[in-house]
Amino acid sequence: MMAVQEPEARQSYLVFACGSSWYAVPAESAAEVVTFPELTRVPGAPAHLLGVFAHRGEVIPVVDMGLLVGGVSQGSRRAVLVRLPRGTLALTASTVAGVSPVTGTLEPLGPTGVHVHLRGPAKSGPRDVAVIDPEGLFDHLSQGT
Helix, strand or coil: CCCCCCCCCCCEEEEEEECCEEEEEECCCEEEEEECCCCECCCCCCCCEEEEEEECCEEEEEECHHHHHHCCCCCCCEEEEEEECCEEEEEECCEEEEEEECEEEEEECCCCHHHHHEEEEEEECCEEEEEECHHHHHHHHHCCC
16 A cells, blocks of 8 residues: 655644635644634724733734735634734634644745735635735835835
């Protein structure tokens, strides 16, 4: 019997939705799912940056994935905390499906903007998901675009 090679993209991801769009973030980057409190607005921030909140001694920016990707806010009070060596981001989530493998080709979903940091086409079970490149997304958001 021959060994079957697993596709490269087959690692564990935290799969979550913001509205009708599904996303996956590498499980090792997903710290926890939180319900965030009232946010402190950031003057002059882009619309997708809803504000910041303090959590366990850290100030965490909350990014509305609906506004960032599709221009429509879902008004969610829950978020996935994505922890990177240089900081933490909270990405809004209306539904959290849990940790599961994702399969597919992880090519950028667009040539510019945030879509460069979303990969696919990918699937988690029956769902079509966009795999988030956390480092790339952090860079994109840090540029204030």
